[in-house]
Structures are given as structure tokens and as C-alpha cells.
Amino acid sequence: MKILPFRAAIAAAALIAIAPASYAKDADAPVTEAELADHIRILSSDAFEGRGPGTEGEDRTIAYIVGEWAKAGLEPVPGSATPWLQGVPLVETQATGGSATFKAGGGDLAFDDDGIVLTGRDASVSLADVPVVFVGYGIDGAGRVNADVKGKLAIMLFDAAPFGKDLPRYRERRQMLADAGAAGVLVIATDAVPWWQLREAASRTTTRLASAKAGASVTGFLSPEAADALFKRAGRDGAALGAAAKAAGYKGALLPVTADITATATVRAYQSNNIIAKLPGAKPDGKxxxxxxxxxxxxxxAPDxxxxxxxxxxxxxxxxxxVLIAVAKRLAGGxxxxxxxxxxxxxxxxxxxxGAHWFADYPVVPLSDITVALNIDTIAISPRGTPVATIGRGKPAYDAMVRAVAGELGRKIDDDGEADPFIQRQDGWALGAKGVTSLMVGGSFSDMALLEKFLGSxxxxxADEFSDKVPLGGAAEDADLHVALGRAFADTQRWPGKAK
Ligand SMILES: [Zn+2]
Incomplete structure (x- = not known):
């Protein structure tokens, strides 16, 4: 139990005294730090083993969330094959070994893992005498694949293309080259990301949706030194190739080199789940x-x-x-x-x-019916009184609604835009990509110093464990804000549901 500080208790008593009876009856009880703490303590306990998809920790997590949502009064989505759950089929790949030999007039050139890391798409991949083409950034100024890569090993630069704004980043460019028929794609590491970091990232397991487009049969990274040595063996100057690639019309350069590549991996298919529940509306209007x-x-x-x-x-x-549990209790209970x-x-x-991408591909409610998606991620960062920032802001009617609802709760708006770069790092991005207005609203991304402190530690x-040092004041306040936002966006009088 939490004891109200003296002054807050007086203020609360005063509020109750002046509030009209109907208001007092209908008002949602404020979300408390204690109730959030109870949920976080359980979900982040060692018994849940860090909530890894496809583990026993997932089973426990599902049981807990479904249990709490059912208690709150939510229902499974009608007609779902597996009540409360949406199966998400995944494929996990772990590279286990690989080798590459480049054959040129001047003799063979092979790299060990100081120079190259390789991941095969399938359990065992073997390519022989594959032509090698340097493609620069792999795209032209219009964002289209810039070279004929069919059946070839494409060597591409990591950095963002310098000849346009909002051009695809290296992962997308790598997929575009695969879609264009490249047998393999090697990305030349950049100075911006240390080579050891890329090498480590490539040696971790990767997971994709079973429905995802297949990548090239081999992908990997080349260190800048290895790339230079390869260009030199091909009789080309790496710096000159890099300079030429900066032109928007660059068409790539076929190198007088072929490659033999082998790669092995363990590939595991398994299923995880989105947990989905519904609170049927009193006067549903299709939104x-x-x-x-x-x-x-x-x-x-960190198994070791x-x-x-x-x-x-x-x-x-x-x-x-x-917060999602606390919000469900208020909205279903009031x-x-x-x-x-x-x-x-x-x-x-x-x-x-x-999971968010899967839902966006296979929504249980038509995406065009979703008037707003409110994502809640990493919310226990800030104390009470932190202004409200919105990731995904920029649509005036939505911004005005968030401002109004926050104002009703006495919250200030932070619209300096510092949090905007996080937009691609949260689930709302997957829905936004399909046209659903997705907002992440709260205090956690308002005070960048606090957020960066967490991200850096x-x-x-x-160490991301629960203790009484985890600040929950801001989270409780943000939970109240989400209850109010849910009520406002679900109110057919207040929100037309079709705002742009
Ligand atoms: Zn994370």
C-alpha cells in the first residue's frame, strides 16, 4: 500500500469535495505506481527468463497477460482461431561457418574472419565462379537498383547514399539487390560502425518472419581493408571506385574477379504469438x-x-x-x-x-478501421511532471487531440522534436508503414538526458531489472494519459474517426 503524502492527500480531498457527484462516479481511478510495480516485478522476474519468444518465458508471459486482461473484462477477438493469440511464424538463422575465395588474374585471394563475415540463407550454401560486381550504394538517385546483379556477388557500401534524401538504408538496399537476383551481397563496413561490431552483429542469430522475402543466398560484411585488397587484386583503386559511386547515375563496375563461397548455418522454424484482446464498444461506428x-x-x-x-x-x-494492463482495467471497468x-x-x-509487421500484414481488424494506434514502450524513465512528447506527431488533428487531452490532465507538451529519430525503433513504425496513424505519447522521450542515460546503461x-530505483511516477502519469486518450479517440462525438 502506498501512503499519500500529506499535501497530496489534502489536494485529493479538496478535489473530491468540489467535483460534481457524477464526475466522481465516472472518473477513472488514477493508475498507481504500486500497481505498475506489481506487474513489472512479476513480468521481469527470473521465472520469465527475459521473455524470449518461443521459450517457456513466452508461455508464462501469455498466461499472465491473458489472465490480467480477462480479469479486467477484455475478450478474445471473435472468430480468432486461437483465442487471445495470433500465431507469428518465425525463422531463426545462426551462421556457423563460411569461406570466400576471390580468383583474379593476379592469383587467389582469401580472407579470414578479420576481413569477411558470411551468413548463408539456408543450412548449407555453396557458390562457385560467381562474377563480382561493385555496385556503390546499389541504387540510383530515384532509389532503384543501379546495376545488373543477376547471378552475381554484389559488393555494396554501408553508408547512406549521398545523392538524395530518404533513400533506402543498407538493409533495404541489400534486400533490393537480392530481389534483383544477386546471388550474394557483401556490405563494405563503414568507419561509422567499428568492424568488430558489425562482425559481432553478423555472428548473432537473426530472426525473420517466415513470410519474409528470402534474402540473397549469402550475405555478409567486408572490412574496409579487405575490400581495398580485393579491388587492388582486381586492378582497381578502391578510393576511385568509392568516389565514382557518389554520382546519382553510377551504374556499378564489373570486376575481373570471380568468387567461390561456402556458408553454413543452423536454421530453425518456430512460432511465437501476438496477444490480442478486444473491448467491444458501447456504440461502435466501425472505427x-x-x-x-x-x-x-x-x-x-548472457548464457555464460x-x-x-x-x-x-x-x-x-x-x-x-x-501500463497496458492498467489502462485495460480502467477502460473496461469504467x-x-x-x-x-x-x-x-x-x-x-x-x-x-x-510481431507488429505480422499484424500489419494479417490484421484481425481492417487497418483502415484503426483510427489511431497508441504504442507504449520503455515507459518507466521519467518522474511525474515530465512534459509529453509524441513520436509520430505531425498530423494536426491528432496533435491537437493529444495536446487537449494532456492539457486536461495538467500535462505540458514538449514539441521540440528531439524524440523524432526514434520513430523507426518502435512497433508503431510497422503500422505507420501501412497507413495507420501510430503515436507513441508520453514523458519517457521528452527528457532526452534521462532517456539517453537509460539507453547508455x-x-x-x-541490469534492466526491477528495483525501487526504477522511476514509476512518469509511467503512472502516462498511464492516466493513455486512459484519457483511449476515451477521447473512442468517443464518436469528440473524435470523428476520419481525421487526416
Ligand atoms: Zn529493446
Whole structure:
């Protein structure tokens, strides 16, 4: 139990005294830090093993969230094949070995893992005498593939193309080259990301949706030194090639080199789940509000660490799930909103927003019916009184609504835009890409110093554990804000549901 400080108790008593009876009866009880703490403590306990998708930790997480949502009064989505759950089929790949030999007039050139890392798409890949083409950034100024890569090994630069804004980043460019028929794509590391970091990233398991387009049969990274040595063996100057590639009309250069490549990997298919529930509206008009937040975290992330092998994900994102539970209790327990409200706990956000992408591809409610998606992620960062920032802002009617609702709760708006760069790092991005207005609203991304402090310390480490040091004041306030936002966006009188 939490004891109200003396002054707050007086203020609360005064409020009750002056509020009209109907207001007092209909008002949602404020979300308390204690109730959030209870959920976070359980979800981030070692028993949940860091909530890795496809693990026993997932089963426990599902049981807990479904249990809490059912208690709150939410229902499974009618007609779903697996009540409360949406299966998300995944494929996990772990590179286990690889070699590359480049054959040129001047003799063979082979690199060890100081120079190259390779990942095969399938369990065993073997390519022989593949032509090698340097493609620069792999695209032209219009963002189209710039060279004939069919059946070839494409060598591409990591950095963003310098000849346009909003051009695809290297992952997308790598996929575009695969779609254009490249047998393999090697990315030349950049000075911006240290080689050892790329090498380490490539040696980790990667997970994709089973429905995802297949990549090239081999992908990997070349160190800048290895790339230079390869160009030199081909009789070309790496610096000159790099300079030529800066032109928007660059068409690539076929090198007088062929490659023999082998790569092995363990490939595992398994299923994880989005958890989806519905609060049927009192006067549904065909529009719906969607609350979402990811339930997954990194699981047993440090298996060899004798001190702590579990990334518990207390802040990221047990805190968001705690808020989703608290919000569901208020909205289902109080006056019933007009519109249907959906609650979704997504899987595999940490692996690339995969659960959210799956939902966007296979929505249980038509995406065009979702008037707003409100994502809640990493919310236990700030104290009470932190202004409200919105990731995904920019649509005037929505921004005005957030401003109005926040104002009603006495919250200030922070619209300096500092949080905007995080837009691609959260589940709302997957829905936004399909035209759903997706907002992430709250205080956690308002005070950048606090957010950066978390991102630079406990974030994605075993140290992201629950303790009384985790600030919950801002999270409780943000939970109240989401209750109010849910009511406002689900109110057919207040929100037309079709605003642009
Ligand atoms: Zn994370």
C-alpha cells in the first residue's frame, strides 16, 4: 500500500469535495505506481527468463497477460482461431561457418574472419565462379537498383547514399539487390560502425518472419581493408571506385574477379504469438482504437555470465505491458467507450518489430478501421511532471487531440522534436508503414538526458531489472494519459474517426 503524502492527500480531498457527484462516479481511478510495480516485478522476474519468444518465458508471459486482461473484462477477438493469440511464424538463422575465395588474374585471394563475415540463407550454401560486381550504394538517385546483379556477388557500401534524401538504408538496399537476383551481397563496413561490431552483429542469430522475402543466398560484411585488397587484386583503386559511386547515375563496375563461397548455418522454424484482446464498444461506428506494446525481450542474453544470464527487460518493456494492463482495467471497468478498443502485446519487437509487421500484414481488424494506434514502450524513465512528447506527431488533428487531452490532465507538451529519430525503433513504425496513424505519447522521450542515460546503461543488459530505483511516477502519469486518450479517440462525438 502506498501512503499519500500529506499535501497530496489534502489536494485529493479538496478535489473530491468540489467535483460534481457524477464526475466522481465516472472518473477513472488514477493508475498507481504500486500497481505498475506489481506487474513489472512479476513480468521481469527470473521465472520469465527475459521473455524470449518461443521459450517457456513466452508461455508464462501469455498466461499472465491473458489472465490480467480477462480479469479486467477484455475478450478474445471473435472468430480468432486461437483465442487471445495470433500465431507469428518465425525463422531463426545462426551462421556457423563460411569461406570466400576471390580468383583474379593476379592469383587467389582469401580472407579470414578479420576481413569477411558470411551468413548463408539456408543450412548449407555453396557458390562457385560467381562474377563480382561493385555496385556503390546499389541504387540510383530515384532509389532503384543501379546495376545488373543477376547471378552475381554484389559488393555494396554501408553508408547512406549521398545523392538524395530518404533513400533506402543498407538493409533495404541489400534486400533490393537480392530481389534483383544477386546471388550474394557483401556490405563494405563503414568507419561509422567499428568492424568488430558489425562482425559481432553478423555472428548473432537473426530472426525473420517466415513470410519474409528470402534474402540473397549469402550475405555478409567486408572490412574496409579487405575490400581495398580485393579491388587492388582486381586492378582497381578502391578510393576511385568509392568516389565514382557518389554520382546519382553510377551504374556499378564489373570486376575481373570471380568468387567461390561456402556458408553454413543452423536454421530453425518456430512460432511465437501476438496477444490480442478486444473491448467491444458501447456504440461502435466501425472505427477502432488500438493500444499496443511489445511483451518480448532478449531472453537468456548472457548464457555464460556466472553472475546474471537473463536480460529481464523490466523497463523494456515490462513497464509498457504493466501500463497496458492498467489502462485495460480502467477502460473496461469504467463507462464503456463508444468505439471498439483493441489491446495487443506484440512478440519479437526486439528482433525487428516482427510481431507488429505480422499484424500489419494479417490484421484481425481492417487497418483502415484503426483510427489511431497508441504504442507504449520503455515507459518507466521519467518522474511525474515530465512534459509529453509524441513520436509520430505531425498530423494536426491528432496533435491537437493529444495536446487537449494532456492539457486536461495538467500535462505540458514538449514539441521540440528531439524524440523524432526514434520513430523507426518502435512497433508503431510497422503500422505507420501501412497507413495507420501510430503515436507513441508520453514523458519517457521528452527528457532526452534521462532517456539517453537509460539507453547508455541498463538498456538491453541483464541490469534492466526491477528495483525501487526504477522511476514509476512518469509511467503512472502516462498511464492516466493513455486512459484519457483511449476515451477521447473512442468517443464518436469528440473524435470523428476520419481525421487526416
Ligand atoms: Zn529493446
Amino acid at each position: 477502432a482504437v488500438l493500444f499496443l506494446g511489445h511483451w518480448d525481450h532478449l531472453g537468456i542474453c 555470465d556466472p553472475k546474471d544470464r537473463i536480460c529481464n527487460g523490466a523497463v523494456d518493456n515490462a513497464s509498457g505491458i504493466a 463507462a464503456r467507450p463508444d468505439r471498439d478498443i483493441y489491446f495487443m502485446a506484440t512478440t519479437s519487437e526486439e528482433k525487428g518489430l516482427l 541498463d538498456y538491453h543488459e541483464p
